[in-house]
Amino acid sequence: MNAPSTETIQRRIPVAGPVVIILAVLCSAAALAFYKREQPIPVDAIPHIDRTGDYVSADTCKKCHPGAHASWHNTYHRTMTQIVSPETVAGDFDGRDYTVDGITYNFYRDGDLFMVDAKKKNSVGKMRSLPRFPRRVVMSTGSHHYQAYWVPNEWAAGANGQAIQINRQPIEIPLYYNITEKRWIPKQKSVIEPPGTPGNSAHWNSHCINCHSTGGVPRFDEATMLAESSVADFGISCEACHGPGREHVEYHQNALHRYGQHLTGGPDPTIVNPERCSTEVSVMICGRCHSSSQPIDLEEARKHGIQYRAGDDDLAEHLTFADFAALPEIDDYYGKDKINPDGVQTPTSGHTFTKVFWKDGTCRVGGDEYNAHIKSPCYLNGDLTCLSCHSMHASDPNDQLAAGMNTNEACLQCHESFRENLEAHTHHAADSSGSQCYNCHMPHTTYALSTAMRSHRIDSPDVQRSADTGRPDACNLCHLDQSLAWTSEYLHQWYDQPVATLTAEQATLPASLLWLLKGNAIQRAIAAWHFGWEPALSASGSDWEPAFLLEMLTDPYAQVRFIAHRALRGFEGYRPEQFPYDFWSSEEDLRNYQRTGFTNWNTDHPPGSELSDRIIELTGEESLTAFLKAMSGERDNTPIEIPE
Numbered sequence: 001m002n003a004p005s006t007e008t009i010q011r012r013i014p015v016a017g018p019v020v021i022i023l024a025v026l027c028s029a030a031a032l033a034f035y036k037r038e039q040p041i042p043v044d045a046i047p048h049i050d051r052t053g054d055y056v057s058a059d060t061c062k063k064c065h066p067g068a069h070a071s072w073h074n075t076y077h078r079t080m081t082q083i084v085s086p087e088t089v090a091g092d093f094d095g096r097d098y099t100v101d102g103i104t105y106n107f108y109r110d111g112d113l114f115m116v117d118a119k120k121k122n123s124v125g126k127m128r129s130l131p132r133f134p135r136r137v138v139m140s141t142g143s144h145h146y147q148a149y150w151v152p153n154e155w156a157a158g159a160n161g162q163a164i165q166i167n168r169q170p171i172e173i174p175l176y177y178n179i180t181e182k183r184w185i186p187k188q189k190s191v192i193e194p195p196g197t198p199g200n201s202a203h204w205n206s207h208c209i210n211c212h213s214t215g216g217v218p219r220f221d222e223a224t225m226l227a228e229s230s231v232a233d234f235g236i237s238c239e240a241c242h243g244p245g246r247e248h249v250e251y252h253q254n255a256l257h258r259y260g261q262h263l264t265g266g267p268d269p270t271i272v273n274p275e276r277c278s279t280e281v282s283v284m285i286c287g288r289c290h291s292s293s294q295p296i297d298l299e300e301a302r303k304h305g306i307q308y309r310a311g312d313d314d315l316a317e318h319l320t321f322a323d324f325a326a327l328p329e330i331d332d333y334y335g336k337d338k339i340n341p342d343g344v345q346t347p348t349s350g351h352t353f354t355k356v357f358w359k360d361g362t363c364r365v366g367g368d369e370y371n372a373h374i375k376s377p378c379y380l381n382g383d384l385t386c387l388s389c390h391s392m393h394a395s396d397p398n399d400q401l402a403a404g405m406n407t408n409e410a411c412l413q414c415h416e417s418f419r420e421n422l423e424a425h426t427h428h429a430a431d432s433s434g435s436q437c438y439n440c441h442m443p444h445t446t447y448a449l450s451t452a453m454r455s456h457r458i459d460s461p462d463v464q465r466s467a468d469t470g471r472p473d474a475c476n477l478c479h480l481d482q483s484l485a486w487t488s489e490y491l492h493q494w495y496d497q498p499v500a501t502l503t504a505e506q507a508t509l510p511a512s513l514l515w516l517l518k519g520n521a522i523q524r525a526i527a528a529w530h531f532g533w534e535p536a537l538s539a540s541g542s543d544w545e546p547a548f549l550l551e552m553l554t555d556p557y558a559q560v561r562f563i564a565h566r567a568l569r570g571f572e573g574y575r576p577e578q579f580p581y582d583f584w585s586s587e588e589d590l591r592n593y594q595r596t597g598f599t600n601w602n603t604d605h606p607p608g609s610e611l612s613d614r615i616i617e618l619t620g621e622e623s624l625t626a627f628l629k630a631m632s633g634e635r636d637n638t639p640i641e642i643p644e
């Protein structure tokens with residue numbers, strides 16, 4: 001849904017009657033003072049905590065389950081949504097300016113308060129603070145890769161342009177703090193979106209609440225735009241996965257009940273343990289959030305939230321899942337008609353769900369593991385659940401993989417026969433990265449959070465499929481210097497797959513270069529990430545890649561530039577202190593960085609040098625410049641948006 005942006009509100013207020021304007025100004029001034037200084041955070045600024053229903057909160061569980069509470073406390077699930085305080089903020093509130101869409105934001109501290117100011121240039125070029133800024137930052141989203149920030153939003157534009165009050169609908173500041181990079185990055189540049197896509201500001205209460213809180217009830221009223229929202233816990237806590245706990249807690253107040261349940265050791269009928277649920281239900285518990293889905297009844301969901309409770313088997317009665325087979329407009333979206341010959345991007349159209357899939361029907365969005373998982377043969381014909389590999393209480397918070405499940409054990413637990421004859425199946429030495437089941441059967445072909453992630457649809461490499469649908473195959477994502485024809489030859493020899501029918505280019509050029517230089521934005525992003533992936537560099541040689549990564553520093557998509565630069569700076573000569581590239585640079589500066597990079601490359605590797613010969617071998621061209629120009633000229637500019 002479209003949240004009214006600050007700009008919309010400003011533009012619309014003058015249209016309203018004078019009384020409204022005066023009221024708005026008075027109230028804004030009062031609100032400003034209020035939000036700036038008031039401590040604790042004003043009750044209307046964020047959803048309130050409501051524990052009067054079936055949800056009782058993590059604090060209540062702690063008393064009897066201190067161990068489970070402690071392990072959960074370490075996870076990023078817990079810190080998904082937080083009230084802003086010195087303990088929870090990751091971002092630099094150090095008073096520096098960042099300009100996005102003509103508005104300059106400044107994040108700073110005022111004692112224990114976290115503030116954001118926003119200014120815009122007026123006609124004489126002077127900076128003017130926007131009305132109702134500075135504002136106090138009240139809530140945050142994320143704590144692992146990104147952290148987003150929310151400020152109270154007192155006013156929005158009503159249907160007739162009048163200013164109306166919105167309660168408890170915090171709005172998002174359009175910059176994310178990238179925690180790994182330790183820097184602010186505009187929201188639009190933190191996601192894969194066609195360049196020039198207009199900015200938007202999300203509504204937490206009526207949307208994010210569904211997956212980023214526990215027991216969230218938006219109580220959003222379409223008519224008044226009021227949202228008297230509540231949550232049982234900010235963040236993802238016990239009852240998101242174990243179901244509402246009131247009955248369980250009340251039952252176990254009685255020592256006899258506690259003792260009795262402990263003795264039986266059987267399932268406790270008053271609470272849900274995902275490990276004891278059926279395969280389908282266990283996966284649904286996670287799939288409620290880890291999926292590309294939409295509430296079946298949107299209006300109902302905006303009022304009462306998604307009513308699905310962990311342990312129930314009726315998730316499909318609450319959510320419609322993105323399903324490749326059910327897509328109506330797939331040809332339209334993937335068709336070449338959207339490509340503008342000038343390379344100018346046109347807005348994406350087609351069904352939102354089409355963006356979720358590669359053309360072979362595999363999910364390509366990180367965070368949507370459920371849509372991928374339920375298409376795996378091991379789930380369809382077996383008992384694969386998320387808990388086959390992940391554990392929510394005994395794992396490293398970074399990926400929550402259970403002990404040993406980052407190795408072949410994850411697959412061998414069911415595919416026992418491969419233990420004895422591993423090399424016969426993989427055709428790589430047992431200790432090679434090419435003998436890890438994950439690397440061939442769950443390659444990094446999904447994108448989210450500035451990174452390539454493992455596909456959660458277990459399948460096998462297939463060159464014909466890759467050539468026909470554009471989803472990169474596992475072999476060529478590791479063997480960056482080989483063509484599809486090379487791979488096809490080995491798949492034929494080793495696994496008796498039919499030899500693939502390929503274009504001349506697919507037969508001769510390294511597949512990775514085709515994806516990197518002339519692929520669409522997600523192919524380019526996935527390929528660029530693999531140019532910095534250690535197993536790929538050890539399989540393909542780790543000296544020639546910078547020649548191609550440099551080209552990506554001026555890609556039209558900010559995320560492709562970002563990922564390529566992150567890979568590039570891992571190479572000698574391009575480390576941050578050696579190549580001081582800056583993500584905030586203007587287009588002109590980016591071109592200058594690129595030019596300097598190529599000059600250095602050519603100086604270091606003159607014609608006749610070993611690496612220069614290697615590049616000629618890879619590209620089949622005497623001139624690197626001519627090759628890059630020709631390839632980029634044929635870049636697939638289909639607008640790509642990845643709905644993370």
Ligand code: HEC
Binds near residue numbers: 076289290
């Ligand atoms: C359908 C469920 C769902 C909804 C709705 C949703 N998210 Fe998320 N979000 C996720 C999942 C799952 C992840 C973890 C993704 C991963 O690790 O790949 C995530 C991760 C994130 C992260 C990164 C967190 C971190 O610690 O790095 C941010 C930021 C984020 N979401 C913002 C939002 C915002 C803002 C909204 C509302 C506009 C929203 N999300 C709505 C499921 C959802």
Ligand code: HEC
Binds near residue numbers: 065070236273394
């Ligand atoms: C993201 C989902 C999730 C959250 C949040 C979560 N759990 Fe769990 N819990 C699980 C799963 C899944 C299991 C099964 C074992 C595992 O994965 O580690 C489990 C197992 C348990 C068990 C049984 C462990 C045993 O002894 O076999 C208890 C008790 C428990 N959780 C309590 C809690 C409490 C208390 C909280 C909050 C403080 C919590 N859980 C938060 C998913 C979750």
Ligand code: HEC
Binds near residue numbers: 242263269
């Ligand atoms: C008053 C004590 C008490 C409180 C509070 C409590 N539990 Fe329990 N819980 C128990 C007892 C007793 C058992 C039985 C476990 C045993 O064998 O020791 C149990 C078992 C469980 C199990 C395992 C169920 C199974 O079938 O395997 C889960 C999961 C669980 N509790 C989650 C929670 C969550 C979530 C909360 C908070 C909403 C919570 N508990 C609050 C006492 C409590």
Ligand code: HEC
Binds near residue numbers: 213286288392401
């Ligand atoms: C209420 C929504 C919700 C439920 C239920 C849920 N998750 Fe998550 N999960 C999220 C969000 C949001 C994130 C992103 C957290 C972050 O990184 O800040 C996440 C992160 C993760 C991560 C990655 C941790 C990281 O930060 O990289 C794993 C793995 C994961 N979840 C697995 C599971 C599994 C397995 C289940 C079911 C037992 C489950 N989740 C249930 C919303 C949920």
Ligand code: HEC
Binds near residue numbers: 283290369399411454
């Ligand atoms: C066969 C094993 C397996 C199964 C089943 C599985 N995962 Fe994963 N998952 C992995 C591996 C391996 C990773 C990558 C971890 C890493 O790179 O450190 C991962 C990563 C993730 C991530 C983090 C993404 C990232 O790279 O930051 C999330 C979230 C996640 N899984 C959720 C789920 C959910 C939800 C399910 C069930 C629908 C599930 N997984 C089923 C093995 C599995």
Ligand code: HEC
Binds near residue numbers: 378379412
């Ligand atoms: C919980 C058990 C389980 C786990 C864990 C598991 N699988 Fe499977 N897998 C199965 C079952 C059952 C089948 C269906 C067998 C059949 O149809 O013959 C299957 C099928 C497959 C197939 C397709 C077989 C075919 O003939 O098309 C592949 C490939 C596969 N698994 C690979 C893996 C890999 C790789 C992993 C680890 C990343 C893994 N599996 C983890 C149970 C599992």
Ligand code: HEC
Binds near residue numbers: 408419426
């Ligand atoms: C070097 C890449 C590679 C690695 C590593 C690999 N596989 Fe495979 N696997 C393949 C290919 C290719 C196929 C498809 C064969 C075909 O087309 O019939 C396949 C097929 C399969 C199948 C289905 C057909 C069969 O032979 O039963 C299963 C199950 C399977 N692999 C499991 C595993 C497991 C488990 C591991 C780790 C122990 C693993 N694979 C490691 C490439 C690999």
Ligand code: HEC
Binds near residue numbers: 461
């Ligand atoms: C995760 C990385 C990785 C993946 C995926 C991978 N390989 Fe390899 N491969 C290697 C490495 C590393 C070597 C070097 C020798 C070794 O370690 O076994 C190698 C060696 C080879 C070799 C022999 C040496 C050469 O370059 O001529 C062939 C052929 C080969 N791989 C083909 C394949 C095919 C076909 C696939 C897909 C089914 C595949 N590889 C998947 C990493 C990988």
